Amino acid sequence: MTGTLFEQLWSDHRAGTRADGRDLIYMDRHVAHELHSPRAFARLRETGRKVRRPDLTYQALDHSVSTFRPAGDTGAESPFIVAARAGCEEFGVHVFDVGDPEHGISHVVGPELGLTTPGSSYACPDSHACTVGALGVLAFGVGTSELEHVFATQVLALKPLKTMRVFFLGTPAEGVTAKDLILKAISVAGADGGRGHAVEYAGPAIEALGMEGRMTICNMAIEMGARTGLIAPDETTIEWLAGRPLAPQGFDWDSAADWWRTLKSSPDAAYDKEVVVDCEGMETQISWGTDPSQVVGASQRVPDPADAEPARKEAMARALSYMDLKPGTPLSEIAIDRVFIGSCTNSRLSDLEEAATVLRGHKVAEGVKAVVTPGSSQVKRDAEARGLDKVFKEAGFFWGESACSMCAGGMGDAADPGDRCISTTNRNFENRQGPGVRTHLASPANVAASAVTGRITSARKLLAGD
């Protein structure tokens, strides 16, 4: 096939074109979540419309359920959950309910069940829908009106996007993870570098990643402003999907896998924009500011606005003031109060393993509160089967239930005002993890290492014993 993978999938899913020039892009799978669906269901009622394909539609309950809940708590007190359940009952939509074996964060559960497969399309009323692009899926994060639109029509009415490739060149230093690669890429491309574009991630460093790391990469496409991100499927993808309960089975699996192997950008495909991230020898990355492009290497110092280009100075100064940091401070001297491992960025099994490897035999530093929440109940079961829960608990972590938790600071799952938190999440925005909370984004390994020392610490340094 010709063109970029994104263009191929776009034309494959175009069911029509409206008079206003918007293409109707069919959504093969649609997972709603409870902060949006109640209003969209209410609008369907008002307009007398139905969910066109309830059989292709699912409901996640992830944003408004506490991960600190006692086992057996079904989130019955959340008005969002009550309203979402009622809408699903009325319109015939399957719920991944709290307490179900398939419960979890929408973007974690979809791939894990094999619901989202290469070459398919996916919509979710959450900007991190792009996570699923890691499987070679055309994935769109949408608002409430667009959610209602997909409910009623099974298509999105979209203006064509431009294409962009982020190419990772070279081999990073040992211990560098997917999170480090994507933080670096955002710092290179900028928080709005991908606006109006669909980003394809490529290069040897991407091919070397497992499926879960690739999801971490695509998860943060939105943090460079891109509408979506994707990675061409390969044998890693196909192996990872094999045997997943909702993936195609038998004869369908064989014909699907044959087709998946053909899904790639043609060698002569042209991208509207290209960003090269030189990661030869790159060290692990940590954010110092209040947008995900404000990132430096863990051995570096907090940058000085005086050295920055004029357009950046003011935002840097504002970020430093919110973060209560002085230019020139080595990152390794910044003390932290909180630690969070979780969210759709880094809460899959390999993320928890990465953190547990660092934590084994260590304790969380005095005065630091540490929380880890698996991204789904499946991840929780798998982690417990491997004894990871014990590693976390023995180190002094709180081992929570699956959901969004401290990523968005909902349901009281927030840090205390003014706390400094090192977190595996995707947004270091002001007040994101609670009023006045200062967030540093990092990989699970680095978050775990920082928990042990009580300061921002790279896992490599901790494990090397210095």
Place this chain on the structure above:
Amino acid sequence: MKVFTRLTGMAAPLLQNDVNTDQISPVAGHGVDTDYSNTLFYRQRYDSDDNEIADFVLNLPQFKAAQILITGDNFGCGSSRESAVWSLAGYGIRCVIALSFADIFRENCLRNGVLPVVLPADQHRALALKVAEIDGAEPFTADLEAQKIVTPDKLEFPFDIAAAERDSLLRGLDDIGVSLEHEDEIAAWEHSMAERRPWLQTAARPR
């Protein structure tokens, strides 16, 4: 959808880049039936005891009733929450002027009768200076029919918007209704996909 034709009101400056939707509409202020008239920029407008923060632009007396906001680059980045647009509209701001908008936020504006205006850098700078100079003393006009922003002293700043988007805002079109006119094509696509890749048209249910 609410029609947008022409709006005359005070213009307030929030000249920052990358204003995200967490700022515009913090999640802690959300309920299923939230009235979004008072949730806009909640954490910047109010301190932790819910007292007004005096120097935030929308708390300055001359901008309390602002209906137009001028801001910087990449406005509305971050979360896809549509409440960011609802809280702007709920507050009374139905026109935002920026150097650029984040993609999902802009889509949400178009579906809620809020006009996103993008100006080129030189025009944007000139208008921002004008907004600062007028300082809420007199109203500006956002005229979608004529595609221009008009200052109190009658300076005009023309802007581009796709004809279809302009038309949709002017008529307050029901976007879903427009797509549903293509129901036959959608059904035909489903039929063809059921043949070509049957696993995509039949999603299994867990358990």
